[in-house]
Amino acid sequence: MSLNSKGFDRMIKTLQKKTGASYTDVLKGTTGAILENAARKTYKSKSKIITESVKKSLASKFVSSQGHKIRKARDGSLIFRLSGMAPGKWVQIRRDYKLNPVSAKNPSSRQLSPKFRAAANKALAELRKLQAKIIKDKKTRIASSQKSFLHIMKLLSIPIRNQRGLGAAMKVKLRVGHKSALSGRLYADKDKAAILIKSKSRSALNPRSGGIFSFRRAFNGQVKAFETAAEKDLETYTKKFATRNGFIAR
Secondary structure, eight states: OOOOHHHHHHHHHHHHHHHOOOHHHHHHHHHHHHHHHHHHHSOOOOHHHHHHHHHHHHTTTEEOTTSOEEEEOTTSOEEEEOTTSOTTOOEEEESSOOOSOOOSSOTTSOOOOHHHHHHHHHHHHHHHHHHHHHHHHHHTTTTHHHHHHHHHHHHTTOOOOOOTTOHHHHHOOOOHHHHHTEEEEEEEOSSOEEEEEEEOOHHHHSTTTOHHHHHHHHHHHHHHHHHHHHHHOHHHHHHHHHHHHTOOOO
16 A cells, blocks of 8 residues: 655644644644545445345345245245255245245245244244344444544544544444454654554455545545645645644644
8 A cells, every 4th residue: 555654744744843733733633634534435335235235145045043944046036945855945935035924825826834834934034033133233333434443533532623424433333343453552752753553444444445545545635635735825724734623823
């Protein structure tokens, strides 16, 4: 991953000189802006996509507590296999893949014994319950990919200055395991400071969410914005930076 580290160092030193703030405060202010933008640029899933994904996944691999199996066949029908039936043998119990209970009048025109139908309905009830549970759980974690960056800011005691586009991320609660995959530490003395951040967040770093690429764009974008301002109107840029972070520009 290519980061404009030299440009970043020049930016920090220039902003420190122009604002009169400490190196540490300027570093934290800039880091906060980068992490906010990285969060904004990171993809978060949508409720509809989560629902469709869970349904598709369970349609291909559900096994009930009794060992019965329910599948969506290639032709879109609902097929069922009792535990103990011969391998590869399935019974079509509905022409469409719908999980509502099977009635005595079977739409697939196949006669089902009361015992078979009861077993199928019990398995279908389990599938409906599990499907609803997984969907609900996954929806509570929408935007956890974005929240990973905001949590690193919290670890660094950097406040969120602009909540635009981060509403969902602000509300989501990360699990303990997710939090343990994130770290942020500030190393500082009188004249020097460094920030070390680490993330092993699968929700943020997977190819779909693209968190690592979002961080790169945010980092290099911050430097680019500064370099452009330095050529055109550095004073205005400096004043905005100072106001955002509670400094008074010289």
